[in-house]
Amino acid sequence: MRRRNFLAAAGALYASGCNRIAETAPGASLLNAADGWHRAAHRLLNPPGALAPEYTTADISPFFRGNGSVNPGDGDYREQAATGFANWRLRVGGLVERPMELSLDDIRALPQRSQITRHDCVEGWSAIGEWTGPQLRVLLDQAGLKREARFIVFRCADELSGAAYYESVDLEDARHPQTIVAHMLNGAPLPVRNGAPLRMRIERQLGYKQAKYLTGIEAVASLEGIGGGKGGYWEDRAGYQWYAGI
Numbered sequence: 381m382r383r384r385n386f387l388a389a390a391g392a393l394y395a396s397g398c399n400r401i402a403e404t405a406p407g408a409s410l411l412n413a414a415d416g417w418h419r420a421a422h423r424l425l426n427p428p429g430a431l432a433p434e435y436t437t438a439d440i441s442p443f444f445r446g447n448g449s450v451n452p453g454d455g456d457y458r459e460q461a462a463t464g465f466a467n468w469r470l471r472v473g474g475l476v477e478r479p480m481e482l483s484l485d486d487i488r489a490l491p492q493r494s495q496i497t498r499h500d501c502v503e504g505w506s507a508i509g510e511w512t513g514p515q516l517r518v519l520l521d522q523a524g525l526k527r528e529a530r531f532i533v534f535r536c537a538d539e540l541s542g543a544a545y546y547e548s549v550d551l552e553d554a555r556h557p558q559t560i561v562a563h564m565l566n567g568a569p570l571p572v573r574n575g576a577p578l579r580m581r582i583e584r585q586l587g588y589k590q591a592k593y594l595t596g597i598e599a600v601a602s603l604e605g606i607g608g609g610k611g612g613y614w615e616d617r618a619g620y621q622w623y624a625g626i
């Protein structure tokens with residue numbers, strides 16, 4: 381509540397012409413002013429490393445609904461699903477020293493984190509689930525980010541209306557302890573509707589940032605030229621904010 385009031389106050393300030401923060405925020409040239417302001421205000425209230433709330437097993441929603449793509453028919457996804465994703469590979473590339481291709485066994489062999497968190501979709505629903513997988517920062521450290529890397533792009537296997545779903549975050553969210561590459565929901569392999577076999581969990585941001593059907597993790601210096609250039613499928617189309625802090 382306090383946070384919302386602060387954001388409202390900060391919003392009023394912003395509307396009255398205080399847009400210096402937006403102009404000087406990192407990546408401001410790529411992002412609209414509102415995004416720059418939102419990120420700056422949210423970061424002020426949630427210092428680096430501040431955790432999203434975590435819940436108990438008693439809070440877990442009996443059913444975690446699916447939204448957006450829920451059963452991709454793209455490429456060889458259905459064949460892969462039929463074989464239990466035995467041949468699924470996650471590529472880690474772009475501006476890294478050591479590009480990698482990981483199998484699900486490779487992902488499961490890394491140190492794991494489990495977290496019970498609430499997913500909030502802008503369409504007006506929430507669900508609580510327990511997600512398990514390695515922290516993204518472990519993968520990034522193995523691959524070795526190059527100095528020029530500033531954003532991490534998430535590539536997905538599915539298309540919506542003929543365009544590939546994708547998302548992106550800055551390095552602060554990429555390295556956040558609750559940013560994980562999840563392969564389990566509530567102690568079982570991810571259901572197809574929730575992004576099997578791999579999806580991102582970026583717990584301080586809204587639902588559309590949680591990329592499902594993950595095929596690639598790419599370090600880039602700029603979001604220009606990727607998709608429509610606004611950092612994500614819905615950001616490109618519906619004007620959703622790139623920084624979707626909650």
Ligand SMILES: Nc1nc2c(c(=O)[nH]1)N[C@H]1C(S)=C(S)[C@@H](COP(=O)(O)O)O[C@H]1N2
Binds near residue numbers: 447448500537575587
């Ligand atoms: N690849 C992919 N990721 C996606 C989507 C999608 O359609 N495709 N939808 C997004 C939206 S809007 C939400 S709310 C969540 C839904 O996650 P769920 O299906 O596990 O509920 O996934 C997000 N990630």
Ligand SMILES: [Mo]
Binds near residue numbers: 500501503587588
């Ligand atoms: Mo959503």
